[in-house]
Amino acid sequence: MERRNWFWTVSALALAGGAVIGATSKAVAQPVQGLYVGLGGGGNLAQDQTVRLSPQQPSGKLRYGAGVVGLGSVGWGFGNGLRLEVEGNYRNDPLQHFRGTRFPTLAGGYQETYGGMVNALFDMDIGKSWLYPYFGVGAGYGWSHMAAHYAGTNYPYAERIGGTSDGSFMYQGIFGLSVPVPWVVGLSTTLEYRFTSLLGPQRFTGDGIGTEGAFGPKPYGVSRGNQDITTNYNHSLLLGVRYEFNPAPPPAPPVMPAIPAAPAPAEARTYLVFFDWDRSDLTGRAREIVAQAAQASTHIQTTRIEVNGYTDTSSIHGGARGAAYNQALSVRRAKSVQAELVRDGVPASAIDIHGFGETHPLVPTGPNAREPQNRRVEIILN
The missing domain is CATH 2.40.160.20 (Porin)
Structure with missing residues (x-):
């Protein structure tokens, strides 16, 4: 040929x-x-x-x-x-x-x-x-x-x-x-x-x-x-x-259904809101979850609402500086959810916010691991 x-x-x-x-x-x-x-x-x-x-x-x-x-x-x-x-x-x-x-x-x-x-x-x-x-x-x-x-x-x-x-x-x-x-x-x-x-x-x-x-x-x-x-x-x-140099994070998993805290599964007491990597702003789906929590708080006898923020173990910084950065990021996420709850009619005085940084992961991982389910805020109706 x-x-x-x-x-x-x-x-x-x-x-x-x-x-x-x-x-x-x-x-x-x-x-x-x-x-x-x-x-x-x-x-x-x-x-x-x-x-x-x-x-x-x-x-x-x-x-x-x-x-x-x-x-x-x-x-x-x-x-x-x-x-x-x-x-x-x-x-x-x-x-x-x-x-x-x-x-x-x-x-x-x-x-x-x-x-x-x-x-x-x-x-x-x-x-x-x-x-x-x-x-x-x-x-x-x-x-x-x-x-x-x-x-x-x-x-x-x-x-x-x-x-x-x-x-x-x-x-x-x-x-x-x-x-x-x-x-x-x-x-x-x-x-x-x-x-x-x-x-x-x-x-x-x-x-x-x-x-x-x-x-x-x-x-x-x-x-x-x-x-x-x-x-x-x-x-x-x-x-x-x-x-x-700036790889895209993996696609966020579907938002987990509300986890019931009370024996009756129909009465959801805990809501999970997930975030993109290194972000504290709410997605459209996240706002829907916050709105569900706000509406539920009016139908359940609620004394306090806890808003707890978390991050995964990865960070744009390394070492102790990365842990401190993630601690501040978890607080910013909790404040974003708090502000959305107030916009949905929940009194600000009824909300306690906390930032836990890399601690208490939903999915255990090693250091510097990007885990979407650990980038979250938990809304707990007490």
Whole structure:
């Protein structure tokens, strides 16, 4: 099978796989949120490149061996699946053959490509907490550098392309898989396929030597001219890592039904209000729970209402400073619930508030653990 056909077969299979996953997955985004950085490296396959030589020199195709690719990126996630990033990339491919002449040739040297791009990507949630597909497109500007040579094995002809560069518009398509690392919050490994191209032609200067028929009427001569690369298509497979500096908290669990404190299960005496990580403001669902507690206090013979705030063991600070921060955060949460109860008609004098910080967790955890059920306020009707 021709190598170019093999390249296109791989590309089609990768794109088809992405389409199947996209069609069968839920349109729910993985919430990459805030600043992140990424690094990746792997192998690159450059398709056969169509080349035009001048003046009056043979034209044909350049065939490359397996090369290398590396890239780095800095981006921002918007928390709804969309990400924008700036990328720098580098590719290096060894030249193996010059094809299309009427005489056999030997070739050597390399082509390297480097540039900067802006990428737009979208992360998908397919219902697996350990696997997140994503896809995207990118555009930017790149440069191609040639240092190559080829010559006839039984014919007095040689061409040297000596260390020149040319730039043009660059674009790419991306399909990848992200696997979160469970023991490092914010860290994920990535596996990507990328199709990248530079718009042609890229023009390089070189020298050639040959007999009549290669350089015109001269029986033997040296000529200086151009080599124009009209196609530049690359297929890359990369393994990398991505680190998010402000990873989104896990989805909040459904609000637990009211836990009855009295023997009669219909008379709920304790209500739980849950909070997002490092937040003390009330969600819409939290306000509904507070309103239920306020209404119940008017139907039950209540002497006092306790509002107790708690946090989990994680914090934006570490050590003793983190514990003190969480203590203050638990008080702020209790005050938010108190203010909502007063708005719902409960007298402020009937409410006692307390902040317990990281103590008395609903779900026992180790240090620095984000546990949604421990980020709560308990409303207790006495």
